[in-house]
Amino acid sequence: MNTKLITTCYLFIGGLILAMLLPVEVLSHATRYWILTGLGVTLVLAIWLGWRSKGNLWNLTLWYVLVVLAVLVGYTRYSVAYRVPDRRIGQIENGRYIEREPLRDTSRLIVRVDADVEEAVGFRFAGELVARQAVLDYDENPLLDEAGRWVFNEHRMPIKSATVDIPAHTPAGATFRVDQPFSRIDDVLWDVGDADLPLTVFRLSNHIGSFVRPARGQSDVTVLGRIAQDPNVYDFKSVLTVEPAYIQYPAGGPYYRVEGGDIQVTVHPNLENFTRLAQTEAYGADIVIRGELTVARGPSVEGGFDARRFMQNHNIYAVMRPYARPREPSPVSLLAPTGQPQRSGNPLVAFSLGLRDRMLGIFKATMPYPQSAFLGGVTLGLRYGLHGVMFPGEGPGWMQRFGLAPSEAQIVSDFRASGVNHVLAVSGLHVTILTVMFVAIFSLIKFPRQVFVPVVIGVLVIFAIITGARPSTLRAVIMNSLFLLTWAYLDKGLRSSVLTGVPIAAALILVHNPLVVVDPSFTLSFGAILSLALLTGPIYAQLCRLRGNCFASVILCTVLTTLFAAIRWALVTTAQFWIPWSMFWGLVFWVARACDRTGIGIDSRFRFTRIPESIGTFMAAQIAIQIGMMIPLSAYYFNQWPFGGMYANLIAIPLIGVVVQLGVLAGLLGLIPGLGPLLALFLNAANWLAASLFLWLAYVFARVFPHPFVPRPSGYALLFYYGVLALLVWPDPVQRYGSRLLGKLGVSWKGPKRWIPYGIAMVGFLLLLVRGGTPWRSDSSDPLEVTVLPVGYGSAIHVQSPGGAHYLIDSGFVEYERGRRNEAMRTILPTFSHQRIGKLDMFIASSPRPERAGGLSYILMHQRIKSLILPFERSEITSIDRENHSHPRADDIFSVWAGDPQWPQRPSVLERLHKREGTWFNRWASWNLMATPVEEPTVLVEEEHDGGIFRIEVVSVLPEQGPWYTRSMQVRILYGAFSMLLPGAMELEAQRDFAMSADPAHIRANILVAPYQAAAPFPPTVQGNVQRMRSVLQDSTGVLLAAVEPEDIILEFGNPRPVLGREGRDALDRFGVTRRFYIDYGVRVWSTDRDQAIYITSDGATYQIDTQAQRNRTQGGLDETVSDVAIGL
Amino acid sequence: MERGVRLLLYILAGALVIGGVVLFLHPDYRGTVRAWASGDITAGPIWESNRAYYPETGWEEGGDEH
Known part of the structure; x- marks a missing residue:
C-alpha cells in the first residue's frame, strides 16, 4: 500500500512535468483526445502486461490503470492551471448562430475559424447585455450590503458588436476576439462575404489575466475585492495581494464578475490611508482600487528573471500601482459592509497574524x-x-577594532554570499526545530505523545500561517505532521516517514497549485530534504571508511583545495590546476593506502568514526545538501554558488537552532502578562549574542569565501546530473542488472565492487564537466551575434564573432546608494552565466564615464578576460588634478577608476587591475590581465569567415588632447557587408565634429547606437525650449546621421536617476526630444527601455534585429495590443 | 526525540544566565531595564532603535496597548 501511494504521488508529479514539456492548446479539444488516446493505449498495455505476467491479471490491470490515471491527473491539473480554458458556447453554421450553452454572466467572445477562408468575411453579433453598475455610498465608493455583498443596479440593453473582420486567406484555426460584452447572443449579422463559413464561438474567461494591459498609460479600471493575505510591508511601500470579485472594464463600462487570479497592489506612503494598508488588520478587508491594471515584466534579457512567470506561479496575474492625483479621491479605499465593522479574513489566519504582531512587538x-x-x-x-x-558593524564601531573598514554590507546580500540565506526562507530546518522544541516541552511535563501530537501539529499549522504559508513551509509542516502521526500512533521511524512524507507533501502542495513545481522555494525545499534522506547515508558510509593516512590525506586535500579556492577562485576552474592537482593527490592517496596496509605512518585509530556520530552525520548531511541541492540548483536558479556555504552552515545551522528556539520562547513567554516580558527580556538578551554571532559569521564568510558566477546548466544537464547521482544512491541494483546484461553479452569481468555504477557515474561527471563549460562552437558559417544589453541609463554590448570569440564593450553602471542597482552583477554577468561564457576575449572600455565603466571592477572581479582596451594610459588615472578640474563628472569618474577614499571597500578598476597583474599565481590561473591603451584609429580584431571579414575597429578617440576622463572611443563592428557604429559618449558638438572630420567610408553603418544614451546635454540657453533643442540637434546629431546613413538606430536608455541623481530629470527631458528627433529621421528606432535586450544577427550579407520584448510576447507573454490580451492567461 | 528535553533545559538555563550577564553589561539593555522599571517599556533605547522597523506594530501586553 505504501509503495502504491508513493508511486502514485511521484507519477502525479511526473504528469505535471510532462504537461510542462509537452503542453497542449486548451482552446482546442486536443486535451480531450490526448486523454482518451492515453487511456486507451494504457488499458491495452496494462492488459497485455497482465497477460504476459504470471500474476493476478485483475490486480495488475488495476495497478496499471492507477498508474496512468495518476499521470493523466497530473497532466490535466497542470494544463488547466497554466492556461484557463475558454468555454465553447456555440457555433455559426450556414450564417446562423447555434447556441450550445447560454452565456454565464457578462462575457467577451472569441471566434475561431474552422475552415480556410478564401474571401474576406465580416459579421457582427447581436444580443443583449445586462450591465452592472455599482451603487455608490455618500463618499462615492461602491456599497456593500450587510452580508458583505457588493450592491449593483442592472441595466438590460440590446447590443451589437463591432464588425469581426476576417481577412482573405486566413487559415483554419485562427481566432478573433470580440471585445463588446454580451449576456446573451441572439443572432449573427453578415456584413461582408460568405455566410457559409463555419465558425466556433467561445466565451473568453473573465479571469483577471484577460483584463490586463502591458503598456503604460492605459485607461483606469476599478476593482472590487478583498485583501487575500497580510500585507508585505517594506520601509517605503506596502504590497497587497487582492482577490478581485468584480472589475469595471474599461472605465465607465459594465462590471464583470472576476473568475480567478489575484492582483498585486503596491501602495506608497503618499496615499492618505497608507497606514491602514500597511497593517496586519488589512487582511480580509474589502477594498476598492482605481488605477491601471497591468502585468509584471517578463525577462529583460534571455535567461533573466521572469517576474511575470514568478507571480503567475503564485496565482498573481495582474499588478496595480495606484497613485494619488491632486484634487481626486484616494484611489484605494478600505470599506466595510453596511452597519458592520471592517471585515477580517479566515479567523484562524487572523488569529495567527495577530499573534505574530504581538510577538513582533x-x-x-x-x-x-x-x-x-x-x-x-x-x-x-x-x-x-x-x-x-x-550590517551592524557599519561606521565606527566594534568591527573596526578588528581591522574591518566601514562597509556598506547589507545583511541579506551577506547571507546570500555566505550560503546561509536559507535561514530566511522558513523551511524544514525551522519547522523541525519547533517540532523538537514543543515535543521536548510536552515530554518535560510528562504528557503522553498520543495526546500532545495533535497540539504540536496545530502549533505547526499556526506557524505556517504566520510565516506566509510558502511552499517550503507547507512541505515541512506536512512532513513533520506525518512524521509525528506515524511516530505517535504507528511507532514508525524517521527514514520511512521521510520517504513517505516527501511525495505526499509534494503531491498535496501541487494539487493545490501545480504551477509552483518550477518555483525555487518548492524545488530547493524538496531538493534539500531528498538530498538529506537519500545521500547522507551513502556519504556517511564512505566517510566512515576513512582512517589513518587516508583520512589525514583527505583532510589535507580538502583544506588545501579550499585555500586555493578562497585565494583565487579562478584557479580552481581551470584544467591546468585540476590535472596536476588530481594526479598529485591520486599519488598521495595511493601511497597513503599502501602505508595504511603496512602500518606505516599515522595510526589507524585516527579515523572518521571517532567523531561523535551526530556530528559525523551532520557533516555528511552538509556534503549531501551541497551535492544534491546547492551546487546544481544554485547554478540553475541564481547563476552563483556560495562556495563557503558548506563550511558556514556547520556553524550556522546549530546556531540558528538556538536563535529560533530562544526567539519563539521569548515571543510566547512575553505574551504572559506580568512576569512574561521580563523573562522575554532575559532570553532575548542572551539571544542577542547568538543573533550577533550569526550576523558576524555571515559577514566574515561573505568576505573570506568567494561567491562566484558559475555556468547555468540546462534542464537536460540537470536531469542528466540527477540520473548520475541516482547511480550513487542505488548502486546495487545497477550493478546487479549490469552484471546480468554483461553476462548475456559474454563479458564476464569481475571488477571491483560496484564498478559498473561508479564507473558510469565517473564518466557521467566527466562529461558534465567538459560539456558544462563554454559551449562548443563553432564553424565559420555561424552568424555574427551582437546583443545590446538592457542596462538602464548606460551601455553594455556583447559581441559573439562568427568564430565564437566573445567581446564586451562597456559594462553599465553601479549605484551604491538608494536602489543599489549594479548592472554588472544584475544583468551582464548572469547573461554570461546563462550563455556559459567562461572567458571574454576582449573587453573594450569606450569611455571612463560611470554609465559605461561603472561595472568594470565587478567584471574584473568575476570574469576571465584575455585583453582589456582603454582609451587612455593606465598611468594617467593617478594624475588627475581633482582640485582644478572643470569636468562636471570628474569626481564620479575618478571614484570608478581609482576608488572612493570615503568608502575603501567599494571596488575600483585600478585596485582590481592590480590584483590581476602577471604574477606566477595569476598566470597559472589564466587570471593575469594587461590594460592596453588605444589612442588612435586601430583594428582591434580581425577574423575571416564565410560571410566575409569580421572586424572590430577603433575609428577615433576623442578629444585627442583632452585629459583621460574626457576621452571617448568610437568603435565600429563589421562583418562582410554589415556594419554597426558605436560612437560612445560623444556630446553634441563632438558628434558634428566627428561626422565632419571622419572619412565617410569609415563611419557609414547599417546600425547606429545613439551616442551619449540619446540624452547628450544641450547648451544651458536652449534647455527646456523644444524648438531650439531640435535646432541644436539638427546641427549636431543631424550631421552625424547624414554621414552614417543608418537603417536602424538603437537607443540605450533607462532610468537616469541612479547615475545622474537629481539631474536625471533633465536627462529624461533631453531623451524625449532626442528620441523624437531620431524617429522623425525616418528609420527604425529601437530602445532598450522599451524593447529590453536587442539582438542583432548577421551572416555578413544581411542582418536581422530581434528584441527580448518580442520574444516575451511570442513565448506566451503579452502583446501591446488589445487583440492578444487573452494570451496573458 | 525525547533527547531534546535535556538540551532544551540546558539552553533555557544557559540563556537565563547569559541573558543576565548581557543585561548587566550592554548599555542599551541597562537603559531598557531602567525604562521598564519606570513603567514605560517603549521609552527604552532598544525600542527606540526599533522605531523605524515595522512602525505600525506597537507594544501590547495582555491585550492592553500602551
Whole structure:
C-alpha cells in the first residue's frame, strides 16, 4: 500500500512535468483526445502486461490503470492551471448562430475559424447585455450590503458588436476576439462575404489575466475585492495581494464578475490611508482600487528573471500601482459592509497574524535593531523587513577594532554570499526545530505523545500561517505532521516517514497549485530534504571508511583545495590546476593506502568514526545538501554558488537552532502578562549574542569565501546530473542488472565492487564537466551575434564573432546608494552565466564615464578576460588634478577608476587591475590581465569567415588632447557587408565634429547606437525650449546621421536617476526630444527601455534585429495590443 | 526525540544566565531595564532603535496597548 501511494504521488508529479514539456492548446479539444488516446493505449498495455505476467491479471490491470490515471491527473491539473480554458458556447453554421450553452454572466467572445477562408468575411453579433453598475455610498465608493455583498443596479440593453473582420486567406484555426460584452447572443449579422463559413464561438474567461494591459498609460479600471493575505510591508511601500470579485472594464463600462487570479497592489506612503494598508488588520478587508491594471515584466534579457512567470506561479496575474492625483479621491479605499465593522479574513489566519504582531512587538522591546529584524525574519517569516538593512558593524564601531573598514554590507546580500540565506526562507530546518522544541516541552511535563501530537501539529499549522504559508513551509509542516502521526500512533521511524512524507507533501502542495513545481522555494525545499534522506547515508558510509593516512590525506586535500579556492577562485576552474592537482593527490592517496596496509605512518585509530556520530552525520548531511541541492540548483536558479556555504552552515545551522528556539520562547513567554516580558527580556538578551554571532559569521564568510558566477546548466544537464547521482544512491541494483546484461553479452569481468555504477557515474561527471563549460562552437558559417544589453541609463554590448570569440564593450553602471542597482552583477554577468561564457576575449572600455565603466571592477572581479582596451594610459588615472578640474563628472569618474577614499571597500578598476597583474599565481590561473591603451584609429580584431571579414575597429578617440576622463572611443563592428557604429559618449558638438572630420567610408553603418544614451546635454540657453533643442540637434546629431546613413538606430536608455541623481530629470527631458528627433529621421528606432535586450544577427550579407520584448510576447507573454490580451492567461 | 528535553533545559538555563550577564553589561539593555522599571517599556533605547522597523506594530501586553 505504501509503495502504491508513493508511486502514485511521484507519477502525479511526473504528469505535471510532462504537461510542462509537452503542453497542449486548451482552446482546442486536443486535451480531450490526448486523454482518451492515453487511456486507451494504457488499458491495452496494462492488459497485455497482465497477460504476459504470471500474476493476478485483475490486480495488475488495476495497478496499471492507477498508474496512468495518476499521470493523466497530473497532466490535466497542470494544463488547466497554466492556461484557463475558454468555454465553447456555440457555433455559426450556414450564417446562423447555434447556441450550445447560454452565456454565464457578462462575457467577451472569441471566434475561431474552422475552415480556410478564401474571401474576406465580416459579421457582427447581436444580443443583449445586462450591465452592472455599482451603487455608490455618500463618499462615492461602491456599497456593500450587510452580508458583505457588493450592491449593483442592472441595466438590460440590446447590443451589437463591432464588425469581426476576417481577412482573405486566413487559415483554419485562427481566432478573433470580440471585445463588446454580451449576456446573451441572439443572432449573427453578415456584413461582408460568405455566410457559409463555419465558425466556433467561445466565451473568453473573465479571469483577471484577460483584463490586463502591458503598456503604460492605459485607461483606469476599478476593482472590487478583498485583501487575500497580510500585507508585505517594506520601509517605503506596502504590497497587497487582492482577490478581485468584480472589475469595471474599461472605465465607465459594465462590471464583470472576476473568475480567478489575484492582483498585486503596491501602495506608497503618499496615499492618505497608507497606514491602514500597511497593517496586519488589512487582511480580509474589502477594498476598492482605481488605477491601471497591468502585468509584471517578463525577462529583460534571455535567461533573466521572469517576474511575470514568478507571480503567475503564485496565482498573481495582474499588478496595480495606484497613485494619488491632486484634487481626486484616494484611489484605494478600505470599506466595510453596511452597519458592520471592517471585515477580517479566515479567523484562524487572523488569529495567527495577530499573534505574530504581538510577538513582533515583544522582539522590538527586547532586542536591539538590526538583530531584531534578523530574529523577525527567521522566526516570524518577516524577511521583507530585512531588505536594505545594513550590517551592524557599519561606521565606527566594534568591527573596526578588528581591522574591518566601514562597509556598506547589507545583511541579506551577506547571507546570500555566505550560503546561509536559507535561514530566511522558513523551511524544514525551522519547522523541525519547533517540532523538537514543543515535543521536548510536552515530554518535560510528562504528557503522553498520543495526546500532545495533535497540539504540536496545530502549533505547526499556526506557524505556517504566520510565516506566509510558502511552499517550503507547507512541505515541512506536512512532513513533520506525518512524521509525528506515524511516530505517535504507528511507532514508525524517521527514514520511512521521510520517504513517505516527501511525495505526499509534494503531491498535496501541487494539487493545490501545480504551477509552483518550477518555483525555487518548492524545488530547493524538496531538493534539500531528498538530498538529506537519500545521500547522507551513502556519504556517511564512505566517510566512515576513512582512517589513518587516508583520512589525514583527505583532510589535507580538502583544506588545501579550499585555500586555493578562497585565494583565487579562478584557479580552481581551470584544467591546468585540476590535472596536476588530481594526479598529485591520486599519488598521495595511493601511497597513503599502501602505508595504511603496512602500518606505516599515522595510526589507524585516527579515523572518521571517532567523531561523535551526530556530528559525523551532520557533516555528511552538509556534503549531501551541497551535492544534491546547492551546487546544481544554485547554478540553475541564481547563476552563483556560495562556495563557503558548506563550511558556514556547520556553524550556522546549530546556531540558528538556538536563535529560533530562544526567539519563539521569548515571543510566547512575553505574551504572559506580568512576569512574561521580563523573562522575554532575559532570553532575548542572551539571544542577542547568538543573533550577533550569526550576523558576524555571515559577514566574515561573505568576505573570506568567494561567491562566484558559475555556468547555468540546462534542464537536460540537470536531469542528466540527477540520473548520475541516482547511480550513487542505488548502486546495487545497477550493478546487479549490469552484471546480468554483461553476462548475456559474454563479458564476464569481475571488477571491483560496484564498478559498473561508479564507473558510469565517473564518466557521467566527466562529461558534465567538459560539456558544462563554454559551449562548443563553432564553424565559420555561424552568424555574427551582437546583443545590446538592457542596462538602464548606460551601455553594455556583447559581441559573439562568427568564430565564437566573445567581446564586451562597456559594462553599465553601479549605484551604491538608494536602489543599489549594479548592472554588472544584475544583468551582464548572469547573461554570461546563462550563455556559459567562461572567458571574454576582449573587453573594450569606450569611455571612463560611470554609465559605461561603472561595472568594470565587478567584471574584473568575476570574469576571465584575455585583453582589456582603454582609451587612455593606465598611468594617467593617478594624475588627475581633482582640485582644478572643470569636468562636471570628474569626481564620479575618478571614484570608478581609482576608488572612493570615503568608502575603501567599494571596488575600483585600478585596485582590481592590480590584483590581476602577471604574477606566477595569476598566470597559472589564466587570471593575469594587461590594460592596453588605444589612442588612435586601430583594428582591434580581425577574423575571416564565410560571410566575409569580421572586424572590430577603433575609428577615433576623442578629444585627442583632452585629459583621460574626457576621452571617448568610437568603435565600429563589421562583418562582410554589415556594419554597426558605436560612437560612445560623444556630446553634441563632438558628434558634428566627428561626422565632419571622419572619412565617410569609415563611419557609414547599417546600425547606429545613439551616442551619449540619446540624452547628450544641450547648451544651458536652449534647455527646456523644444524648438531650439531640435535646432541644436539638427546641427549636431543631424550631421552625424547624414554621414552614417543608418537603417536602424538603437537607443540605450533607462532610468537616469541612479547615475545622474537629481539631474536625471533633465536627462529624461533631453531623451524625449532626442528620441523624437531620431524617429522623425525616418528609420527604425529601437530602445532598450522599451524593447529590453536587442539582438542583432548577421551572416555578413544581411542582418536581422530581434528584441527580448518580442520574444516575451511570442513565448506566451503579452502583446501591446488589445487583440492578444487573452494570451496573458 | 525525547533527547531534546535535556538540551532544551540546558539552553533555557544557559540563556537565563547569559541573558543576565548581557543585561548587566550592554548599555542599551541597562537603559531598557531602567525604562521598564519606570513603567514605560517603549521609552527604552532598544525600542527606540526599533522605531523605524515595522512602525505600525506597537507594544501590547495582555491585550492592553500602551
